[in-house]
Amino acid sequence: MATFTIDGKDYDLDTLSEEAKAQxxxxxxxxxxxxxxQAQAAALQTARIAYSNELQKHLNAFSGDTIKFN
Numbered sequence: 001m002a003t004f005t006i007d008g009k010d011y012d013l014d015t016l017s018e019e020a021k022a023q024x025x026x027x028x029x030x031x032x033x034x035x036x037x038q039a040q041a042a043a044l045q046t047a048r049i050a051y052s053n054e055l056q057k058h059l060n061a062f063s064g065d066t067i068k069f070n
Contacts, residue, residue, distance in 0.1 A: 002013040
């Protein structure tokens, strides 16, 4: 008997309709995709910071001023 929990309540997967099972699969897919996109966004933000820091070095050598990126 496979069970899963939603909002603190346990459900027996074998007793659910095919439509309910399909919804569970869809939710699992969306959760996995969101996690993947969040990891990708974190990696891109890290890259942006690195690029901004490197640009700042070049701009400082050129003008001596500090530029703040948003």
